Amino acid sequence: MRDAVRAKTNRRSVAGMPAELMDLDLRHLHLRIGEGILAARPALIATVLGSCVSVTFHHPSTETGGIFHAMLPTVLGAADGARTPxxxxxxxxxxxxxxxxxxxxxxxxxxxxxxxxxxxxxxEEKQRLRCIVDVGGRNVEVARATLQRFGIEPQSEHILGDRGRKLFFHSGTGEVWVRLLRRTEPPLPSALVCRDDLT
Structure with missing residues (x-):
């Protein structure tokens, strides 16, 4: 994981941001596919999910939060796993x-x-392909199994379905705002790094 981008974005440029978040004096970070971040200072972290999965982590007493945006279920057999966890x-x-x-x-x-x-x-392709390639369903299945292996039960879930989601994660409070997307909204560009923001 590497240092996070520290620049604030223009609040009005963050599409789909809930009105109650507009006035918060927080750094705004954008999480892309294959990225993760641990924020020791409160930040508002946005990401867009389709079949990908995000898990948010929050430690209330230190106000430390973490989130990732993963696109594939398992690192097993992946040549780039150590470089892009x-x-x-x-x-x-x-x-x-x-x-x-x-x-x-x-x-x-x-x-x-x-x-x-x-x-x-x-x-039109949904019924024919679901039994062959349901990456989203497999991502959720692996997330639950991996969390369970660490003795963790998610407090809440907003998963599956047939529409993408835009998330806003307040790393200091652990709150998450979710907006379901229209199918015409474009996906995000890909990046494959993890970030660690300690300051």
Whole structure:
């Protein structure tokens, strides 16, 4: 994980931001596919999910929050797994929990929420392809299994379905705002890094 971008975005430029977030004096960070971030200072972190999955982690007493945006279920057999752990659901969860552990924060002290995993294929192809390739469903399945392996039960979930989601995560409070997307809204560009924001 590397240092996060610290520049604030123009609040009015963050499309779809809930009105109650407009006046918050927070850094605004944008999380892309394959990225993860641990924020020790409160930030408002936005991301857009289709079949990808995000898990948010929040430690109430230190106001530390973490989130990732993973596109594939498992790092097993992946040549780039060590270099891009937040691209994979299982490795991303392990990476973020490891970052919390290095700060003395145990997994069972975190409030965890699970998002994403939509099946966003063309409606005509949906029934034919779901049994062959439901990456979103598999992402959710692996996220739940990996969290369970660490003794974590998500406090809440906003998952599956057939529409993408835009998330806004307040890392200082653990609150998450979700907006379902229209099918015409474009996906985000890809990036494959993890970020660690400690200051």
């Amino acid at each position: 937040c691209k994979y659901v299982d490795a991303a969860i392990e990476t973020l929990l490891g970052q919390f552990a290095r700060r003395g924060i145990a997994a069972n002290d975190l409030v965890v929420k699970l998002f994403g995993g939509a099946f966003t294929m063309n409606p």
